[in-house]
Amino acid sequence: MGGGRPPVPAVQIDLDAWSAAQRMGVGVNIGNTLENTASWETGWGNPPITKAFIDHVASLGFKTVRLPIAWDTYADNGRIDREKLERVGEVADWITSAGMFCVINIHWDGGWIDSGDKKKFGKAFHTFSPEADRKFRSYWSQIARHFANRDQRLIFEAFNEESHFDGSGSESDAHAALGRVNQAFIDTVRAMAAIMPGGF
DSSP, X not given: OOOSOOOOOSSOOOOOHHHHHHHHOSEEEOOSSXXXXXXXXXXXXXXXXXXXXXXXXXXXXXXXXXXXXXXXXXXXTTBOOHHHHHHHHHHHHHHHHTTOEEEEEEEOTTXXXXXXXXXXXXXXXXXXXXXXXXXXXXXXXXXXXXXXXXXXXXXXXXXXXXXXXXXXXXXXXXXXXXXXXXXXXXXXXXXXXXXXXXXX
């Protein structure tokens, strides 16, 4: 597993969203690994991600790698497992050290963000419930804190595959719920950036 947090880069490129998008070029997704909800990384038949694999991806000309992550599945009472954070950090550092951008997110992870399991979530089915809101902000605070000293080649994606908010009411209500999730992500990460030494 990866050790301590890497040092703050001596020079950080000041990128706005448009400049970053131009540099990101063609990307690849490493799926069915770190978002595995059955058994971490290898439970769906893929081998562990290696540095050699990441270097090979870079050699093929890819500029961006997306790492979908299941955090909640392996959390304990709302706390993300430290070893999971360090493993994601290890892979992310391999990616950025190879000169690529790395995108990490909260990926499906059992469907807790949009309360996608009707039997489990009952009246909250397909809504962004207050419980989900609290958990979402907590996880992104933990993730942002852990990755605070990485440079701008590490990018956060709020969430993926959890956007069914039709239980909120009308179509416009569902769109508003989606907006609240994204705004919660923005507010949480920016708040962490404001208080962490070195920012993001």
